[in-house]
Amino acid sequence: MIRTEGLSVNYGKRTALRDISLTVPQGHVTAIVGPSGCGKSSFLHALNRMTDLIPGASTSGRIIIDDQDVLSRDCDVSLLRRQVGMIFQKPNPFPLSIRQNIQLALKEHGQPTRVELEAITQQVLESTGLWGEVKDRLHHSALKLSGGQQQRLCIARALALKPRYLLLDEPCSALDPIASARVEELIASLKREYTLLIVTHNLAQARRISDDLAVFWMQDDAGVVVETGPTNKVFSTPTNPITAAYLSGSQG
Numbered sequence: 001m002i003r004t005e006g007l008s009v010n011y012g013k014r015t016a017l018r019d020i021s022l023t024v025p026q027g028h029v030t031a032i033v034g035p036s037g038c039g040k041s042s043f044l045h046a047l048n049r050m051t052d053l054i055p056g057a058s059t060s061g062r063i064i065i066d067d068q069d070v071l072s073r074d075c076d077v078s079l080l081r082r083q084v085g086m087i088f089q090k091p092n093p094f095p096l097s098i099r100q101n102i103q104l105a106l107k108e109h110g111q112p113t114r115v116e117l118e119a120i121t122q123q124v125l126e127s128t129g130l131w132g133e134v135k136d137r138l139h140h141s142a143l144k145l146s147g148g149q150q151q152r153l154c155i156a157r158a159l160a161l162k163p164r165y166l167l168l169d170e171p172c173s174a175l176d177p178i179a180s181a182r183v184e185e186l187i188a189s190l191k192r193e194y195t196l197l198i199v200t201h202n203l204a205q206a207r208r209i210s211d212d213l214a215v216f217w218m219q220d221d222a223g224v225v226v227e228t229g230p231t232n233k234v235f236s237t238p239t240n241p242i243t244a245a246y247l248s249g250s251q252g
């Protein structure tokens with residue numbers, strides 16, 4: 001389970017996120033929605049300490065992942081990023097072969113044998129529905145794949161490191177509707193084994209794929225959470241008027 005308590009993120013003096021307390025239940029897909037600029041990506045980046053990489057950025061409050069205090073000095077950030085994989089809006093495969101995309105990080109994190117490497121490669125490509133499409137050209141450049149295939153390759157690459165959590169930052173927004181539908185199907189199938197947190201601008205998509213919903217909003221110049229709960233319940237009976245207006249399309 002991921003839990004934040006009073007999490008705030010600042011870029012220099014500007015507060016992007018204020019006092020976020022949110023729970024991401026194990027084995028669920030949780031979607032984060034909200035208007036542009038209300039800190040959805042900043043929230044994801046804080047969870048696996050990518051905020052550390054931004055000069056002038058700071059984080060306060062608590063992030064607990066599997067009973068570990070992520071913001072403590074003792075946290076092993078490299079291990080954290082293995083456990084909490086991240087998928088970005090624009091597919092970002094390495095300019096290497098399909099096979100190398102999967103195997104590079106595996107080699108960095110251990111000394112698997114060739115047989116193990118090939119087995120993991122096949123397994124993650126199968127679980128992302130890519131194996132049949134690429135098995136005869138694993139040595140080809142990943143950059144020659146279509147956008148949708150590249151995004152599924154990036155998900156396969158993340159899965160190879162056996163994460164417990166996947167953070168997906170608008171993973172379909174750069175894809176055409178067919179490729180987007182395949183990634184959605186993939187997300188639904190991954191739910192059995194992983195806990196997923198997805199940022200999306202697409203409310204219909206959030207409704208289709210998520211079990212739980214968190215609505216972020218701008219208040220007093222900072223992103224805050226205005227509503228959380230089971231997706232069906234939030235869509236059918238939102239408790240906050242802001243959420244009701246946003247989900248009905250009349251605001252945001």
Ligand SMILES: Nc1ncnc2c1ncn2[C@@H]1O[C@H](COP(=O)(O)OP(=O)(O)OP(=O)(O)O)[C@@H](O)[C@H]1O
Binds near residue numbers: 034035036038041043
């Ligand atoms: N690296 C950064 N340096 C400075 N400010 C940043 C940085 N990243 C984000 N911000 C600011 O923090 C605020 C929240 O941005 P963020 O990208 O987290 O919002 P978002 O809800 O994901 O937006 P969008 O839906 O448009 O992607 C914005 O005002 C943005 O300009």
